[in-house]
Amino acid sequence: MQPLIQVESLRKHYRDGKGLDSGHVVPALDEVSFAIAPGSTLALVGESGSGKSTLALCLACLERPTSGRIWFGGRNIAALCEKQLRAVRPQIQLVFQDPASSLNPRFTALEIVTEPLVLQRIWKRRQTREWGVALLERVGLSMEMAGRRVGEFSGGQRQRLAIARALSLEPKLLILDEALSALDCSVQAKIANLLLELQSSFALTYLFITHDLAMAAHFADEIAVMDRGRIVEQGIPEKLLGSPQHEATRCLVAATPGSIVTLNIPGVC
Numbered sequence: 001m002q003p004l005i006q007v008e009s010l011r012k013h014y015r016d017g018k019g020l021d022s023g024h025v026v027p028a029l030d031e032v033s034f035a036i037a038p039g040s041t042l043a044l045v046g047e048s049g050s051g052k053s054t055l056a057l058c059l060a061c062l063e064r065p066t067s068g069r070i071w072f073g074g075r076n077i078a079a080l081c082e083k084q085l086r087a088v089r090p091q092i093q094l095v096f097q098d099p100a101s102s103l104n105p106r107f108t109a110l111e112i113v114t115e116p117l118v119l120q121r122i123w124k125r126r127q128t129r130e131w132g133v134a135l136l137e138r139v140g141l142s143m144e145m146a147g148r149r150v151g152e153f154s155g156g157q158r159q160r161l162a163i164a165r166a167l168s169l170e171p172k173l174l175i176l177d178e179a180l181s182a183l184d185c186s187v188q189a190k191i192a193n194l195l196l197e198l199q200s201s202f203a204l205t206y207l208f209i210t211h212d213l214a215m216a217a218h219f220a221d222e223i224a225v226m227d228r229g230r231i232v233e234q235g236i237p238e239k240l241l242g243s244p245q246h247e248a249t250r251c252l253v254a255a256t257p258g259s260i261v262t263l264n265i266p267g268v269c
């Protein structure tokens with residue numbers, strides 16, 4: 001099967017000084033290659049600073065990679081100009097850890113969800129509103145909440161709102177960058193289940209970035225481990241966690257409290 005997205009030898013180098021010629025180069029991504037099959041979930045784990053968010057930003061076309069290719073819809077989107085990227089960006093959406101900082105506090109829930117459609121001028125007002133209300137209901141926010149503003153929602157409800165907004169343009173790929181990390185356990189489980197339901201009803205493909213190995217094992221078809229800008233190991237959860245090959249994977253497994261065991265993954269204890 002053709003992958004939905006295929007990344008080849010991706011590099012992203014930042015300069016950590018102020019001027020263009022000053023400072024040394026930080027290789028945030030270094031020869032990263034992987035593919036995600038349509039409708040599947042790849043979890044990306046790795047210690048802080050290993051390059052996960054940089055990869056998310058490059059895939060969502062919000063950062064330009066230094067070199068390498070990102071194949072999506074038959075095109076190398078890493079080589080497209082700004083005008084061409086405008087057609088690609090709606091298809092790859094990003095949900096962050098802290099929705100409060102990315103959602104406009106002055107907007108109602110309905111305005112937040114429908115804004116991307118309004119900006120793209122896709123539908124008439126009534127149709128846009130109906131789609132917005134349907135999306136809010138689909139993520140578990142009732143019609144009565146449509147007029148509330150961000151400040152009136154709990155953390156879990158805000159994350160539901162951010163997910164509804166990300167789905168408004170019917171993307172193919174949803175990147176969840178620590179999207180569940182700030183939530184407490186029971187809310188995390190509810191939103192994880194919601195994401196699984198949405199995946200099948202919207203035929204979504206996920207890149208699920210997390211620090212939580214147990215959640216990655218529960219949620220993903222495959223796990224990729226990042227270490228200092230590189231993917232050092234990738235495989236199905238049972239195998240990767242049952243017999244980790246790379247030191248970085250072993251460290252992550254060792255640092256995870258017994259919770260992976262409760263997920264009933266053979267070989268992990």
Ligand SMILES: Nc1ncnc2c1ncn2[C@@H]1O[C@H](COP(=O)(O)OP(=O)(O)OP(=O)(O)O)[C@@H](O)[C@H]1O
Pocket residue numbers: 014015016026027028046047048049050051052053054055
């Ligand atoms: N805009 C930037 N300018 C300079 N360096 C950056 C920039 N963004 C990221 N970096 C550096 O790139 C490396 C990777 O950062 P990134 O945010 O991708 O890590 P991460 O794996 O998402 O970490 P975390 O788990 O803490 O979110 C780090 O060394 C970081 O300091």
Ligand SMILES: [Mg+2]
Pocket residue numbers: 052053054177
């Ligand atoms: Mg990050």
